[in-house]
Amino acid sequence: MFSPSGWGPVAYFSVPGSWALRALVPGATVDRAGEAQQGSLTEVVIAVWSAAV
Incomplete structure (x- = not known):
């Protein structure tokens, strides 16, 4: 799942348990x-920057 704008929060719903986010x-x-x-709400922050080419 991705943010349509390429920037900003993305929400998804899951069953309880441990998850690996990639x-x-x-x-x-x-x-x-x-x-x-x-x-409960669980917040996981993933930041990716693009190097200028």
Whole structure:
């Protein structure tokens, strides 16, 4: 799932448990761990910058 503008928050819904979140962009991959709990909001920040070519 991605932000339509390419910038900003993205929300998704999951079952409770441990999750691995992965951002795939040209030239990079970023992994973050997350823990979803019923009735709670979990925030995971993934920042990717593009180097000027």
